[in-house]
Amino acid sequence: MKNTNTATTEFAWLIRREIWEHKLVTWGPGILALLIIVSGLTSLLHLNHVGIVLDGPEELQTLAHLPQAKLDLIAGGMIIAVTMLFLMLANALQFFYAADTLYAERAQRTILFWKSMPVSDLRTVLSKLVVAAVVMPAVALLAALVTDLVLAMVIGVQFRAIQGVAGALSDPAVWWHSLRICLYVFVTSALWYLPVVAWMLLISAWMPIARGMRFGRSPMLVAILIPVAVMIAEAFALHTKYFYGLVMERVTFFGYFRTMPHGLHANFNGEDLGDMHVTSTLGALADALIHPLDFLVAPEVWGGLLFCIPLIAGAVYCRRRSENRG
Amino acid sequence: MNQETTVSTPVIDARALAKRYGSTVALDSVSFKAEAGRIVGLIGPNGAGKTTALNAILGLVPADGSVSVLGLDPYRQRDELMKQVCFIADVAVLPRWIRIQQAVDFVAHIHPNFRRERCEELLGQFRLPRKAAVSSLSKGMVTQLHLSLVMAIDAKLLVLDEPTLGLDIVSRKQFYDHLLNDYMDEERTILVTTHQVEEIENIITDLLFIDRGRIVLDMSMDALPERYAQLITTPDKADAARALHPLGERNLMGRYVFIYEGADQAALAGLGEVRQPSIADLFVAKILPRTTP
Numbered sequence: 001m002k003n004t005n006t007a008t009t010e011f012a013w014l015i016r017r018e019i020w021e022h023k024l025v026t027w028g029p030g031i032l033a034l035l036i037i038v039s040g041l042t043s044l045l046h047l048n049h050v051g052i053v054l055d056g057p058e059e060l061q062t063l064a065h066l067p068q069a070k071l072d073l074i075a076g077g078m079i080i081a082v083t084m085l086f087l088m089l090a091n092a093l094q095f096f097y098a099a100d101t102l103y104a105e106r107a108q109r110t111i112l113f114w115k116s117m118p119v120s121d122l123r124t125v126l127s128k129l130v131v132a133a134v135v136m137p138a139v140a141l142l143a144a145l146v147t148d149l150v151l152a153m154v155i156g157v158q159f160r161a162i163q164g165v166a167g168a169l170s171d172p173a174v175w176w177h178s179l180r181i182c183l184y185v186f187v188t189s190a191l192w193y194l195p196v197v198a199w200m201l202l203i204s205a206w207m208p209i210a211r212g213m214r215f216g217r218s219p220m221l222v223a224i225l226i227p228v229a230v231m232i233a234e235a236f237a238l239h240t241k242y243f244y245g246l247v248m249e250r251v252t253f254f255g256y257f258r259t260m261p262h263g264l265h266a267n268f269n270g271e272d273l274g275d276m277h278v279t280s281t282l283g284a285l286a287d288a289l290i291h292p293l294d295f296l297v298a299p300e301v302w303g304g305l306l307f308c309i310p311l312i313a314g315a316v317y318c319r320r321r322s323e324n325r326g
Numbered sequence: 327m328n329q330e331t332t333v334s335t336p337v338i339d340a341r342a343l344a345k346r347y348g349s350t351v352a353l354d355s356v357s358f359k360a361e362a363g364r365i366v367g368l369i370g371p372n373g374a375g376k377t378t379a380l381n382a383i384l385g386l387v388p389a390d391g392s393v394s395v396l397g398l399d400p401y402r403q404r405d406e407l408m409k410q411v412c413f414i415a416d417v418a419v420l421p422r423w424i425r426i427q428q429a430v431d432f433v434a435h436i437h438p439n440f441r442r443e444r445c446e447e448l449l450g451q452f453r454l455p456r457k458a459a460v461s462s463l464s465k466g467m468v469t470q471l472h473l474s475l476v477m478a479i480d481a482k483l484l485v486l487d488e489p490t491l492g493l494d495i496v497s498r499k500q501f502y503d504h505l506l507n508d509y510m511d512e513e514r515t516i517l518v519t520t521h522q523v524e525e526i527e528n529i530i531t532d533l534l535f536i537d538r539g540r541i542v543l544d545m546s547m548d549a550l551p552e553r554y555a556q557l558i559t560t561p562d563k564a565d566a567a568r569a570l571h572p573l574g575e576r577n578l579m580g581r582y583v584f585i586y587e588g589a590d591q592a593a594l595a596g597l598g599e600v601r602q603p604s605i606a607d608l609f610v611a612k613i614l615p616r617t618t619p
Contacts, residue, residue, distance in 0.1 A: 013435040021423050108422075112415035115386060117436050118408035320404075321387070 014119065014127035016133060018101070025136055028093050029143035030159055035084060037150050044154055069281045072177075075168035076282040080177040080185075082146040082291045087186060091193060094132040098200035101128050101222040102315065106322050107209050110160070121320040125145035125201065125312060133255065137186050144182070177286040184290045191295075192256045195304040198311035199223060205318035250304070259298045261288055336396060337483050337515040338383055342391035345378050345539075352378040353389065354539035360532070362396055362482070363512040367526050369538035369609055370520045376519045380487050383517070384413055396482055409438055412476045413485035418493075420468055422461040426454055433475050445478035448508075466497035473501065484509070485531045486518040489599065492527065495573050505529075523605045533605065537613050551602045555591050557584045559598030567597050574611035585611035 019025050060078050066074075093266030102125070105111040114124065152169040203223040210217060231244045293300055345353040350392040353375045360366045366577035370376045380573070382389040385400030385407055393400060398407045426449065434442045450454070452470040460468055469489070476484065484505075490498040506529060510516065520526055533550065535543035545553065559567050564582045568575070570593065585603050586594065594600045603611070 010436055017428075017432055020428055021421065109415070109419050110421040112413075112419040113421065115384075115404070116408060116413050116415070117433070118405045118438070119436060120405040123405075270489055315414075 018131040030142040032149040076178040083182040084145035086140040103205035103219040177282040198308040201315045206314040344390040366532040367530035375539040412481040427456045439480040448474035556603035
């Protein structure tokens with residue numbers, strides 16, 4: 001009996017293959033979750049041990065007198081801060097994965113096995129792009145959510161005397177607003193960094209296999225050195241820093257923050273905030289932040305996404321031409 | 327694709343295939359055909375262009391000239407072609423991290439012509455442990471795994487590039503036994519390259535010699551004895567033997583061995599013992615004069 005495979009199941013199995021091979025996709029966020037939970041638990045147990053907790057010290061007691069909106073912001077801030085650690089991990093993992101994957105399959109010659117399967121180079125490269133840009137952040141977000149819940153339970157038990165904070169952490173609205181902020185940031189940052197991932201994939205597919213030469217073995221290094229070389233060339237030849245600005249905006253968080261609504265990006269940049277009320281409650285913060293359409297129409301965003309097309313096309317072209325020089 | 331065209335057209339039809347790498351000519355106008363039901367041995371020294379030719383046939387590299395495999399353009403339609411073509415590049419290409427069960431699951435869901443039951447049956451015959459990762463298997467076992475995967479695919483063409491490299495004698499023999507007994511039939515075609523010419527000598531139906539990017543011999547094994555002869559003779563008859571224009575000669579422990587192309591076999595019989603040359607001897611006679619100027 002022959003199999004009837006749809007394009008969708010084929011794609012799902014291509015993604016599954018990547019997850020099998022790259023255990024860090026699941027293990028990385030898992031280990032981070034464990035580290036945060038364990039360190040959170042030990043520090044709280046330590047507080048308990050020195051007798052601070054149940055009634056709470058003066059400083060913590062003052063928390064109880066804060067207005068509920070502030071307590072919600074503190075609770076939401078905690079959830080978001082923990083989640084952002086996972087986002088940073090996901091970013092680091094996705095860059096390393098993208099820089100490595102198409103190079104490693106050639107270096108190890110496993111590409112000859114994958115190419116003996118009826119799967120086009122385009123679908124293969126797209127599956128790797130999806131793993132880096134969708135699967136890795138999604139797994140990290142899931143691990144972050146579990147970590148947030150565990151920490152909230154621990155804090156809820158330890159700080160039950162400070163009803164405000166514990167109360168905020170058991171308020172579904174606080175979770176709803178925090179998590180939609182987290183989800184939004186994960187999705188938008190994945191789109192923001194897509195050109196970086198695509199660039200890594202291109203270098204990974206293009207870079208000639210260098211055996212023996214230590215320097216030539218790191219596609220990640222090459223992916224960084226090429227833009228640096230262009231920056232230096234530009235600085236010497238044209239005395240401008242246009243390309244430098246372009247790259248720095250992309251790889252640091254600043255360019256990403258600039259895509260946020262003005263009030264928020266001013267907030268992150270430490271500028272004077274005339275309209276403080278925007279962030280006066282967690283719900284208002286979420287509403288102020290989440291503007292998917294504004295995000296997508298920002299030239300840096302759609303420009304970056306358009307730029308992905310030639311990068312991915314280049315990666316597909318290189319993979320298609322990569323050959324077995326046995 | 328309709329059935330008639332696949333029957334009437336050759337499985338592989340390469341015409342004036344050419345490939346350069348910078349100033350190096352890897353393939354220089356290579357033309358050959360392979361018909362369905364044949365086992366073709368592609369033999370050549372290192373750097374002769376074997377792998378380049380296979381790469382062009384498998385669509386792994388663009389080449390000049392034209393090549394059609396099962397009526398498809400390999401480079402432009404590789405993914406379509408791979409539904410009907412299998413290849414084993416060499417034993418080292420299965421990813422080391424993959425578990426046997428994962429490899430089977432993956433191919434089962436990716437390959438439309440994969441028969442899972444057949445693969446399971448073969449894995450059982452080889453007694454391969456399903457949970458083991460490739461990295462924990464011996465070279466022989468990895469080849470058995472690869473063979474189990476490939477033999478479970480209903481392919482029309484199987485391409486083998488040095489398939490038994492690094493295997494011990496027992497595994498090599500098993501490899502070809504399985505191919506012949508459990509895989510080959512009149513609808514299928516196998517194209518194989520190897521340095522171990524003696525192990526495919528009795529298997530192949532057609533012989534292709536390639537040297538410096540050119541095909542220097544292309545004939546069926548059935549036609550070989552008529553065209554080529556090996557004479558083993560004593561030193562006193564060596565000059566007479568040389569007068570008949572041998573392709574090559576060797577001195578073997580006091581006896582002379584000559585290889586002839588298209589010689590009068592009756593005349594040779596008068597000079598000594600006439601045999602059908604082995605592929606290895608023929609290879610040396612055909613290739614050596616060109617490689618040592």
